[in-house]
Amino acid sequence: MGHAESAALFVRDDARVHWHDQAVWWVRQKRDAGARSVPDWEALRERAEAIKAHTLSRLGDYLEEFERNATARGATVHWARDGEQHNRIVHRILADRGVKLVVKSKSMLTEECGLNPYLEARGIEIADTDLGERIVQLNHQPPSHIVMPAIHLKREEIGGLFHRTIGTPEGLTDPGALTEAARQHLRTKFLGARAGMTGVNFAVAETGGVVVVTNEGNADMGTSLPPLHIACMGIEKLIPRARDLGVFLRLLARSAVGQPISVYTSHFHGPRPGGELHLVLVDNGRSELLGQGAFRRALSCIRCGACLNTCPVFRRSGGYSYTWLIPGPIGSVLAPARDPVTHGSLPFASSLCGSCTDVCPVRIDLPHQLLRWRRELVARGQLPPGKRLAMRLASLVFRFPRLYALAGRLARWAMRATPGLARALSAGWTRQRELPVPPPESFRDLYRRTLGRP
Amino acid sequence: MAAREEILAAVRRAAPPVREHPGVGGLGVRFPDPAGTFAETVAAVGGTCLRVADLAAADRALRELPVYREARRIASLVPGVGAGTVDPAAVSDPHDLEGLDVSVLPGALGVAENGAVWLEAGAFPHRALYVIPEHLVLVLGAADVVSDMHQAYDRIAVGPGFGVFVSGPSKTADIEQALVIGAHGARSCTVLLTEA
Numbered sequence: 001m002g003h004a005e006s007a008a009l010f011v012r013d014d015a016r017v018h019w020h021d022q023a024v025w026w027v028r029q030k031r032d033a034g035a036r037s038v039p040d041w042e043a044l045r046e047r048a049e050a051i052k053a054h055t056l057s058r059l060g061d062y063l064e065e066f067e068r069n070a071t072a073r074g075a076t077v078h079w080a081r082d083g084e085q086h087n088r089i090v091h092r093i094l095a096d097r098g099v100k101l102v103v104k105s106k107s108m109l110t111e112e113c114g115l116n117p118y119l120e121a122r123g124i125e126i127a128d129t130d131l132g133e134r135i136v137q138l139n140h141q142p143p144s145h146i147v148m149p150a151i152h153l154k155r156e157e158i159g160g161l162f163h164r165t166i167g168t169p170e171g172l173t174d175p176g177a178l179t180e181a182a183r184q185h186l187r188t189k190f191l192g193a194r195a196g197m198t199g200v201n202f203a204v205a206e207t208g209g210v211v212v213v214t215n216e217g218n219a220d221m222g223t224s225l226p227p228l229h230i231a232c233m234g235i236e237k238l239i240p241r242a243r244d245l246g247v248f249l250r251l252l253a254r255s256a257v258g259q260p261i262s263v264y265t266s267h268f269h270g271p272r273p274g275g276e277l278h279l280v281l282v283d284n285g286r287s288e289l290l291g292q293g294a295f296r297r298a299l300s301c302i303r304c305g306a307c308l309n310t311c312p313v314f315r316r317s318g319g320y321s322y323t324w325l326i327p328g329p330i331g332s333v334l335a336p337a338r339d340p341v342t343h344g345s346l347p348f349a350s351s352l353c354g355s356c357t358d359v360c361p362v363r364i365d366l367p368h369q370l371l372r373w374r375r376e377l378v379a380r381g382q383l384p385p386g387k388r389l390a391m392r393l394a395s396l397v398f399r400f401p402r403l404y405a406l407a408g409r410l411a412r413w414a415m416r417a418t419p420g421l422a423r424a425l426s427a428g429w430t431r432q433r434e435l436p437v438p439p440p441e442s443f444r445d446l447y448r449r450t451l452g453r454p
Numbered sequence: 455m456a457a458r459e460e461i462l463a464a465v466r467r468a469a470p471p472v473r474e475h476p477g478v479g480g481l482g483v484r485f486p487d488p489a490g491t492f493a494e495t496v497a498a499v500g501g502t503c504l505r506v507a508d509l510a511a512a513d514r515a516l517r518e519l520p521v522y523r524e525a526r527r528i529a530s531l532v533p534g535v536g537a538g539t540v541d542p543a544a545v546s547d548p549h550d551l552e553g554l555d556v557s558v559l560p561g562a563l564g565v566a567e568n569g570a571v572w573l574e575a576g577a578f579p580h581r582a583l584y585v586i587p588e589h590l591v592l593v594l595g596a597a598d599v600v601s602d603m604h605q606a607y608d609r610i611a612v613g614p615g616f617g618v619f620v621s622g623p624s625k626t627a628d629i630e631q632a633l634v635i636g637a638h639g640a641r642s643c644t645v646l647l648t649e650a
Contacts, residue, residue, distance in 0.1 A: 023630065023631055027631065039483055040482065040483070044481060047478065047481060050473070051475065054472075054475045054476070056469070057469055057470050057471065057472045058472060059465045060462050060465045060469065063461075063465065073613065073614055079458040080457060081457045081460060081461060130628070131626045131629070132626075135628065148631070149628070150629070155630050175629040175630060176632075176634050178629055179626055179628075179636070180636070187552075187638075204612070207613040209612065209613050215624070215625050215627075216626050216637035217624040217637060217638040217639025218638045220582075220584070221585055221586065221638050221639065223581075224548060224580070224585060224586070225548050225549055225586075235461065235465065242607055242613075243478050243607045244478060246478060246481075246482075246604040246607045247481065250567070250568075250602070259499070259621075260498075260567060261570050262621070263621050263623070263624055263625060264585070264618060264620060264624075264639065265618060266617075267612055267613070267616065267617045267618065268616060269613035269614050272581060281461070283465075287464035287467075288468070290465060290468040290469065290470075291467065291468030
């Protein structure tokens with residue numbers, strides 16, 4: 001099912017659509033306030049974009065520099081071509097040490113690789129510890145948003161879920177009380193786990209360290225109690241130097257939720273005394289995307305979610321309408337690069353209004369990429385037959401001015417004389433709109449009549 | 455090693471022409487009174503900042519805090535501030551820190567634009583000391599407050615040890631965007647900012 005079909009199901013519940021729209025728009029407004037509080041915001045965005053472009057142009061060198069420095073600090077660096085290799089590496093590290101329970105903080109990469117089911121099938125319990133991620137894990141769902149995984153659920157639904165799964169009193173719906181229950185529930189996981197896993201927000205080539213940000217402190221709990229820390233990262237997370245962090249950290253939390261910085265910004269360099277730090281570097285399609293000039297800039301994404309929050313289509317269709325686990329504008333350019341057939345509907349899930357690129361902290365040209373993807377998909381013959389026919393007709397009509405004038409006259413006549421037929425012919429367009437009232441004459445006619453020239 | 459070589463080769467094959475690093479100069483904000491702005495920002499992110507004359511005054515202010523007065527298990531890594539009932543250096547397993555009520559920790563640097571305090575937590579007896587207690591108290595000199603993150607990274611040493619910026623108490627808004635303080639880490643964060 002493509003985006004349009006899934007979205008059609010989502011919008012059946014009109015009240016929920018408005019609720020979701022408002023919840024997400026609220027976050028966009030907080031982002032605006034955060035951005036406005038920084039006088040050099042635009043200069044920061046330009047700098048962030050340029051640092052990422054520089055890093056991608058020398059990614060091979062920076063990856064090697066990072067590996068060298070991380071190893072010198074005592075970390076073990078692993079390389080994975082794809083999700084399967086990533087999962088095998090992680091499982092091997094855990095299995096060799098007899099780990100039965102691992103706590104994990106937010107990582108879209110491990111979602112991308114399907115790590116949770118892989119480990120569960122091999123008898124290892126993996127507890128997501130970000131509150132939103134724990135909620136969707138208990139609900140057997142993927143995250144519906146990359147920063148707010150449970151933004152699609154109402155407090156009553158979460159209260160019911162917690163009642164069934166972690167034994168909160170029936171009818172408890174207060175967010176404070178539910179969060180407290182999750183804190184106690186997950187504290188037992190933190191204390192019982194023999195390993196902690198995290199994603200990576202930034203990896204610093206110069207120092208061989210990785211930076212992880214959270215508001216809840218779950219990455220910090222998960223890595224400061226058990227002796228084993230496994231951090232998984234896409235190879236695009238590299239930045240050259242520690243001083244570059246100043247640029248990205250000033251942008252990230254403000255763009256995501258309007259905070260001046262996340263509560264915890266942890267800089268890991270090597271393992272704890274007596275512990276182990278494993279870093280898993282994953283390609284999984286990233287090097288291929290790097291070679292696609294028109295779409296390369298999508299690799300600069302720092303996963304703040306601002307383009308989701310501002311997108312009129314995301315806000316009104318929800319994260320699960322997208323066929324890829326990263327929804328919204330950024331997901332809609334990343335997904336077709338992986339599989340243009342499965343994700344062929346996503347570049348069309350946009351009005352091309354351009355708001356996404358305006359809020360993007362690294363200035364990714366999202367609407368241009370979406371448009372470019374449409375062209376690619378047309379060239380691959382992936383348009384549905386009806387749309388292809390319509391485009392061919394339109395192309396014909398636009399090429400011949402006389403035909404265009406005739407078609408206009410016919411259309412105006414048909415809309416007046418046989419509105420039912422006109423509606424049937426434009427069925428897709430009129431699903432949620434009325435046909436406009438046709439003007440009495442065309443602009444050409446008006447021009448000819450008043451100025452007397454053809 | 456096959457994956458490593460393949461990835462590096464693929465990345466180099468695909469790399470666009472080299473773009474220069476633009477540097478990080480010319481960015482940032484300069485506050486006329488960084489310590490004053492810092493105190494306001496700590497409050498804005500849900501923490502409390504108390505400005506005190508010196509360490510002795512910090513100790514007095516700490517002892518008046520309700521979270522301290524009600525605490526039974528206290529760890530302090532700041533000599534002269536607070537009376538520790540738990541010696542973290544004598545704890546061999548960080549799991550034994552569970553149930554700690556208050557940690558009093560030295561901050562190395564504060565950032566006015568976001569209320570963050572840099573902790574060189576790799577030097578603590580246990581990293582967990584900043585995240586596992588119910589309440590966190592940070593002691594910081596006003597002279598160690600800078601305006602923004604660019605100045606911060608000019609001053610701090612990133613690596614070889616572990617370091618963390620902490621800005622306010624642990625929080626979440628994952629249930630219907632309702633802000634809740636005290637997700638997994640400390641439920642409160644008090645910064646004692648000493649003038650001398």
